Amino acid sequence: MTLSNFLKSLARRWHLLLGALTLTTSLCLLxxxxxxxxxxxxxxxxLLPGTQTIPTGGNPYLYLGGLGQASEILVAAMNASSVRQDILLDYPSTQVSMARDPASSGPLIAVSASGPSDAAVTAVLDRTLIAISETLSALQVQAEVQATAQIDALQLTEEPTSVLVLTDQFQVVALVAAGGIVLSLLGVGFIDGLLLSRQRGLPASFLE
Known part of the structure; x- marks a missing residue:
């Protein structure tokens, strides 16, 4: 079937095409x-060094060397299944990510949470930030680090509100729309050819 014949078949069966596209629209909304x-x-x-390692009146941000390994150990401890289960308790559909920030050479830990609601994401993120401080303290107590030498965790930034991401929805809608349009066009063309072949008493292959 040539392109011109195909377009003519769509014009002849415009009511079928309209119905198919309407169905596609409904499926997209669904x-x-x-x-x-x-x-x-x-x-x-x-992570900031303990007061014992900072001279009196010194700037703690100038003494971050060596804390990179500590941040990696802390991230590993935070990613333990038991810790993650406590953080995600009551929020099974929410995800949390903790990793050392690859864009920074310092002991900076990036934390992010994603989920189906703003309330769930906020709760999980708050739990994670609290758990970071508690886990860091527990690790140092277990290692019998003196209080003045213990590393501190300071929350540096936090987005004020959750960001609504519609990427997954748009991808699904685009996939359904593309599939629906293609099937609508091919289906109408096939039905038109079948009806014409019956009217003329010829096989559909003769009309191609």
Whole structure:
């Protein structure tokens, strides 16, 4: 079937095409409502040396050397299944990510949470920030580090509100729309050819 014949078949069966496209639109709306939106929120935590290692009146940010390994150990401890389970308790559909910030050479830990609601994301992020300080303290107490030499965790940044991300919804809608349009065009063309072949008493292959 040539392109001109195909376009003519669509024009002849415009009512079928309109119905198919209407059905595609309905499926797109259904897909959009079926995929929940995602909320994301991020924060960052920096490790600071203990007061024992800083001269009187010194700037703690000038003494961050050597804390990179401590941040990696802390991230590993935070990613333990038991810690993550406590953080995500009551929020099974929410995800949390903790990693040393690759864009920084200092002991900076990037924290992010994503989930189906702003309330869930906020709660999980708050729990994570609290757990970071508690886990860091527990690790140092276990290692019998003197109080004045213990590393501190300072929350450096936190996004004021969660960000609504609709990427997943748009991807699903685009996939459904593309598939629906293609099937609509091919389906109408096939039905038109089949009906014409029956009217003329010829096989559909003769009309191609």
């Amino acid at each position: 897909a959009y409502s079926a995929v929940p939106p995602t909320y994301e929120r991020a924060a960052s935590v920096i």
